[in-house]
Amino acid sequence: MKLKIGHLYPDLLDLYGDRGNILTLVQRSQWRGIETGVQRVSIGDSLDLSKIDILFIGGGSDREQNILVEDLMKRKRELKAAIEDGLVVLAICGGYQLLGQYYQMSGGKKIPGLGFLDLWTEAGSKRLIGNVVVKLEGRLYEQSAQLSSSPLETLVGFENHSGKTFLGKDLQPLGQVLHGNGNNSQDGTEGVRYKNVFGTYLHGPLLPKNPHFADLLLSLAFERTGTTKKLTALDDQLELLAHQTMVQRIMT
Numbered sequence: 533m534k535l536k537i538g539h540l541y542p543d544l545l546d547l548y549g550d551r552g553n554i555l556t557l558v559q560r561s562q563w564r565g566i567e568t569g570v571q572r573v574s575i576g577d578s579l580d581l582s583k584i585d586i587l588f589i590g591g592g593s594d595r596e597q598n599i600l601v602e603d604l605m606k607r608k609r610e611l612k613a614a615i616e617d618g619l620v621v622l623a624i625c626g627g628y629q630l631l632g633q634y635y636q637m638s639g640g641k642k643i644p645g646l647g648f649l650d651l652w653t654e655a656g657s658k659r660l661i662g663n664v665v666v667k668l669e670g671r672l673y674e675q676s677a678q679l680s681s682s683p684l685e686t687l688v689g690f691e692n693h694s695g696k697t698f699l700g701k702d703l704q705p706l707g708q709v710l711h712g713n714g715n716n717s718q719d720g721t722e723g724v725r726y727k728n729v730f731g732t733y734l735h736g737p738l739l740p741k742n743p744h745f746a747d748l749l750l751s752l753a754f755e756r757t758g759t760t761k762k763l764t765a766l767d768d769q770l771e772l773l774a775h776q777t778m779v780q781r782i783m784t
Protein backbone atom coordinates (compact mmCIF):
# COMPACT_ATOMS: atom_id res chain seq x y z
CA MET A 533 0.00 0.00 0.00
CA LYS A 534 0.93 3.66 -0.29
CA LEU A 535 0.68 5.97 2.71
CA LYS A 536 -0.79 9.30 1.71
CA ILE A 537 -0.04 12.27 3.91
CA GLY A 538 -1.80 15.62 3.61
CA HIS A 539 0.13 18.65 4.88
CA LEU A 540 -2.21 21.57 5.52
CA TYR A 541 -0.86 25.11 5.06
CA PRO A 542 2.84 24.14 5.00
CA ASP A 543 3.70 27.68 3.86
CA LEU A 544 1.92 29.31 6.80
CA LEU A 545 2.11 26.85 9.68
CA ASP A 546 5.61 25.51 10.21
CA LEU A 547 7.19 26.53 13.50
CA TYR A 548 10.13 24.98 15.34
CA GLY A 549 10.69 22.18 12.88
CA ASP A 550 7.05 21.09 12.45
CA ARG A 551 7.88 19.79 8.96
CA GLY A 552 10.13 17.24 10.65
CA ASN A 553 6.95 15.39 11.60
CA ILE A 554 6.21 14.78 7.93
CA LEU A 555 9.80 13.70 7.28
CA THR A 556 9.57 11.22 10.15
CA LEU A 557 6.32 9.66 8.94
CA VAL A 558 7.80 9.34 5.45
CA GLN A 559 11.13 7.94 6.62
CA ARG A 560 9.67 5.42 9.07
CA SER A 561 7.38 4.17 6.31
CA GLN A 562 10.16 3.96 3.75
CA TRP A 563 12.44 2.06 6.14
CA ARG A 564 9.66 -0.53 6.17
CA GLY A 565 9.37 -0.60 2.42
CA ILE A 566 6.09 1.33 2.40
CA GLU A 567 5.67 3.84 -0.38
CA THR A 568 4.54 7.36 0.61
CA GLY A 569 3.15 10.46 -1.00
CA VAL A 570 2.84 13.92 0.54
CA GLN A 571 0.28 16.42 -0.69
CA ARG A 572 0.92 20.03 0.33
CA VAL A 573 -2.35 21.92 0.60
CA SER A 574 -2.53 25.66 1.07
CA ILE A 575 -5.16 28.36 0.68
CA GLY A 576 -7.40 27.64 -2.31
CA ASP A 577 -5.87 24.24 -3.10
CA SER A 578 -8.18 21.30 -3.54
CA LEU A 579 -7.98 18.44 -1.09
CA ASP A 580 -9.79 15.13 -1.42
CA LEU A 581 -9.74 13.64 2.07
CA SER A 582 -10.83 10.25 0.80
CA LYS A 583 -7.31 10.03 -0.66
CA ILE A 584 -5.52 10.95 2.59
CA ASP A 585 -4.41 8.59 5.37
CA ILE A 586 -2.76 11.08 7.75
CA LEU A 587 -3.48 14.79 7.87
CA PHE A 588 -0.92 17.10 9.46
CA ILE A 589 -1.38 20.72 10.50
CA GLY A 590 1.44 22.59 12.20
CA GLY A 591 1.74 25.66 14.37
CA GLY A 592 1.95 29.34 13.52
CA SER A 593 1.50 32.76 15.00
CA ASP A 594 -1.87 34.43 15.56
CA ARG A 595 -1.27 36.35 12.33
CA GLU A 596 -1.04 33.19 10.23
CA GLN A 597 -4.02 31.61 11.97
CA ASN A 598 -6.04 34.69 11.00
CA ILE A 599 -4.91 34.49 7.38
CA LEU A 600 -5.92 30.88 6.81
CA VAL A 601 -9.02 30.52 8.95
CA GLU A 602 -11.45 31.52 6.19
CA ASP A 603 -10.04 28.86 3.88
CA LEU A 604 -10.08 26.28 6.66
CA MET A 605 -13.75 26.94 7.37
CA LYS A 606 -14.60 26.08 3.76
CA ARG A 607 -13.23 22.61 4.40
CA LYS A 608 -15.19 22.15 7.62
CA ARG A 609 -17.87 19.71 6.46
CA GLU A 610 -15.50 17.41 4.65
CA LEU A 611 -13.00 17.46 7.52
CA LYS A 612 -15.66 16.66 10.10
CA ALA A 613 -16.94 13.70 8.12
CA ALA A 614 -13.42 12.33 7.68
CA ILE A 615 -12.59 12.74 11.37
CA GLU A 616 -15.77 10.96 12.42
CA ASP A 617 -14.77 8.22 9.97
CA GLY A 618 -11.41 7.79 11.75
CA LEU A 619 -9.03 9.95 9.72
CA VAL A 620 -5.68 10.21 11.51
CA VAL A 621 -4.88 13.84 12.26
CA LEU A 622 -1.88 15.37 14.00
CA ALA A 623 -2.35 19.03 14.87
CA ILE A 624 0.35 21.08 16.57
CA CYS A 625 -0.11 24.25 18.63
CA GLY A 626 -1.81 26.83 16.36
CA GLY A 627 -3.25 23.95 14.30
CA TYR A 628 -4.46 22.28 17.48
CA GLN A 629 -6.16 25.47 18.66
CA LEU A 630 -8.04 25.70 15.33
CA LEU A 631 -9.72 22.32 15.94
CA GLY A 632 -11.56 23.75 18.93
CA GLN A 633 -14.37 26.25 19.41
CA TYR A 634 -12.29 29.42 19.25
CA TYR A 635 -8.99 31.11 20.00
CA GLN A 636 -9.36 34.41 21.79
CA MET A 637 -6.35 36.61 21.12
CA SER A 638 -4.87 38.99 23.66
CA GLY A 639 -6.83 42.02 22.36
CA GLY A 640 -10.07 40.09 22.89
CA LYS A 641 -10.70 39.28 19.21
CA LYS A 642 -11.80 35.69 18.64
CA ILE A 643 -10.59 33.53 15.78
CA PRO A 644 -13.29 30.92 15.25
CA GLY A 645 -12.18 27.29 15.29
CA LEU A 646 -13.58 24.33 13.41
CA GLY A 647 -15.50 23.40 16.54
CA PHE A 648 -15.00 19.66 16.13
CA LEU A 649 -13.65 19.25 19.61
CA ASP A 650 -15.08 20.69 22.79
CA LEU A 651 -12.03 22.77 23.64
CA TRP A 652 -11.31 26.46 23.59
CA THR A 653 -8.24 28.67 23.86
CA GLU A 654 -7.67 32.05 25.44
CA ALA A 655 -4.45 34.03 25.17
CA GLY A 656 -2.78 34.50 28.55
CA SER A 657 -0.59 37.42 29.57
CA LYS A 658 2.55 35.31 29.66
CA ARG A 659 4.11 33.17 26.90
CA LEU A 660 4.48 29.54 27.84
CA ILE A 661 7.89 28.59 26.53
CA GLY A 662 10.28 25.72 27.11
CA ASN A 663 10.89 22.01 26.99
CA VAL A 664 8.11 19.67 27.99
CA VAL A 665 7.87 16.12 29.27
CA VAL A 666 4.45 14.48 29.26
CA LYS A 667 3.39 11.19 30.82
CA LEU A 668 1.09 9.52 28.32
CA GLU A 669 -2.49 8.86 29.35
CA GLY A 670 -2.87 5.17 30.34
CA ARG A 671 -4.82 3.83 27.37
CA LEU A 672 -2.72 5.72 24.91
CA TYR A 673 0.43 4.33 26.49
CA GLU A 674 -0.92 0.77 26.29
CA GLN A 675 -1.88 1.26 22.67
CA SER A 676 1.52 2.65 21.67
CA ALA A 677 3.35 0.04 23.78
CA GLN A 678 1.69 -2.75 21.82
CA LEU A 679 3.22 -1.39 18.65
CA SER A 680 6.68 -0.50 19.78
CA SER A 681 9.59 -2.77 20.56
CA SER A 682 10.81 -0.13 23.02
CA PRO A 683 7.71 1.29 24.69
CA LEU A 684 8.02 4.75 26.15
CA GLU A 685 5.72 6.24 28.75
CA THR A 686 6.60 9.82 27.90
CA LEU A 687 6.49 12.38 25.12
CA VAL A 688 9.14 15.08 24.86
CA GLY A 689 8.90 18.35 22.95
CA PHE A 690 9.17 22.11 22.98
CA GLU A 691 6.34 24.56 23.51
CA ASN A 692 5.94 28.26 22.75
CA HIS A 693 2.42 29.65 22.96
CA SER A 694 0.41 32.28 24.74
CA GLY A 695 -2.86 30.46 24.20
CA LYS A 696 -4.23 28.48 27.12
CA THR A 697 -6.39 25.60 25.99
CA PHE A 698 -9.11 24.08 28.13
CA LEU A 699 -10.75 20.74 27.39
CA GLY A 700 -14.46 20.09 27.85
CA LYS A 701 -15.18 17.42 30.46
CA ASP A 702 -15.67 14.58 27.99
CA LEU A 703 -12.34 15.03 26.23
CA GLN A 704 -9.20 13.06 27.03
CA PRO A 705 -5.79 14.76 27.09
CA LEU A 706 -2.74 13.06 25.58
CA GLY A 707 -1.28 12.94 29.04
CA GLN A 708 -0.17 14.78 32.15
CA VAL A 709 2.64 17.30 32.17
CA LEU A 710 5.68 16.19 34.18
CA HIS A 711 7.61 19.30 33.21
CA GLY A 712 6.45 22.39 31.32
CA ASN A 713 3.05 24.01 30.86
CA GLY A 714 1.05 21.92 28.40
CA ASN A 715 -2.52 22.93 27.63
CA ASN A 716 -2.83 25.83 30.02
CA SER A 717 -0.22 25.65 32.84
CA GLN A 718 -3.07 25.19 35.32
CA ASP A 719 -4.66 21.75 35.19
CA GLY A 720 -1.59 19.64 34.33
CA THR A 721 -3.01 18.33 31.07
CA GLU A 722 -1.32 18.33 27.70
CA GLY A 723 -2.91 17.88 24.30
CA VAL A 724 -6.05 16.05 23.33
CA ARG A 725 -7.13 12.84 21.75
CA TYR A 726 -10.47 12.38 20.03
CA LYS A 727 -10.91 9.25 17.89
CA ASN A 728 -7.78 9.32 15.71
CA VAL A 729 -7.22 13.05 16.12
CA PHE A 730 -4.25 14.13 18.20
CA GLY A 731 -3.72 17.74 19.17
CA THR A 732 -0.66 18.89 21.10
CA TYR A 733 1.44 21.92 21.97
CA LEU A 734 4.63 19.97 21.35
CA HIS A 735 6.86 21.26 18.59
CA GLY A 736 10.45 20.31 18.34
CA PRO A 737 9.54 18.57 16.01
CA LEU A 738 7.52 16.02 17.94
CA LEU A 739 7.87 12.76 16.03
CA PRO A 740 11.63 12.25 15.47
CA LYS A 741 12.30 11.88 19.18
CA ASN A 742 8.99 10.19 19.98
CA PRO A 743 9.17 7.16 17.65
CA HIS A 744 6.51 5.26 19.60
CA PHE A 745 4.05 8.08 18.90
CA ALA A 746 5.00 8.21 15.21
CA ASP A 747 4.33 4.48 14.96
CA LEU A 748 1.00 4.85 16.73
CA LEU A 749 -0.11 7.31 14.04
CA LEU A 750 1.17 5.08 11.25
CA SER A 751 -0.52 2.00 12.72
CA LEU A 752 -3.85 3.76 13.14
CA ALA A 753 -3.64 4.96 9.55
CA PHE A 754 -2.93 1.45 8.26
CA GLU A 755 -5.62 -0.07 10.46
CA ARG A 756 -8.14 2.32 8.94
CA THR A 757 -7.30 1.06 5.45
CA GLY A 758 -8.04 -2.48 6.62
CA THR A 759 -4.38 -3.56 6.74
CA THR A 760 -3.96 -6.07 9.55
CA LYS A 761 -0.21 -6.53 9.25
CA LYS A 762 1.72 -5.13 12.22
CA LEU A 763 4.44 -2.56 11.55
CA THR A 764 7.88 -4.15 11.49
CA ALA A 765 10.15 -3.09 14.34
CA LEU A 766 12.90 -0.59 13.49
CA ASP A 767 16.27 -0.03 15.06
CA ASP A 768 15.35 3.00 17.17
CA GLN A 769 18.54 3.30 19.19
CA LEU A 770 19.23 6.88 18.11
CA GLU A 771 15.63 8.02 18.48
CA LEU A 772 15.41 6.47 21.94
CA LEU A 773 18.69 8.05 22.95
CA ALA A 774 17.39 11.45 21.82
CA HIS A 775 14.21 10.89 23.81
CA GLN A 776 15.89 9.67 27.00
CA THR A 777 18.56 12.38 26.85
CA MET A 778 15.88 15.05 26.76
CA VAL A 779 13.89 13.43 29.58
CA GLN A 780 17.00 13.30 31.76
CA ARG A 781 18.12 16.80 30.86
CA ILE A 782 14.71 18.31 31.54
CA MET A 783 13.78 16.34 34.65
CA THR A 784 17.07 16.58 36.58
Ligand code: GLN
Nearest residue numbers: 591592594625626694695
Ligand atom coordinates in the same frame (compact mmCIF):
# COMPACT_ATOMS: atom_id res chain seq x y z
N1 GLN B 1 -0.64 31.62 18.10
C1 GLN B 1 -0.70 30.63 19.07
C2 GLN B 1 -0.25 31.02 20.47
O1 GLN B 1 0.70 31.76 20.66
C3 GLN B 1 0.02 29.42 18.54
C4 GLN B 1 1.52 29.47 18.61
C5 GLN B 1 2.20 28.28 18.01
O2 GLN B 1 1.67 27.62 17.11
N2 GLN B 1 3.43 28.02 18.45
O3 GLN B 1 -0.89 30.57 21.39
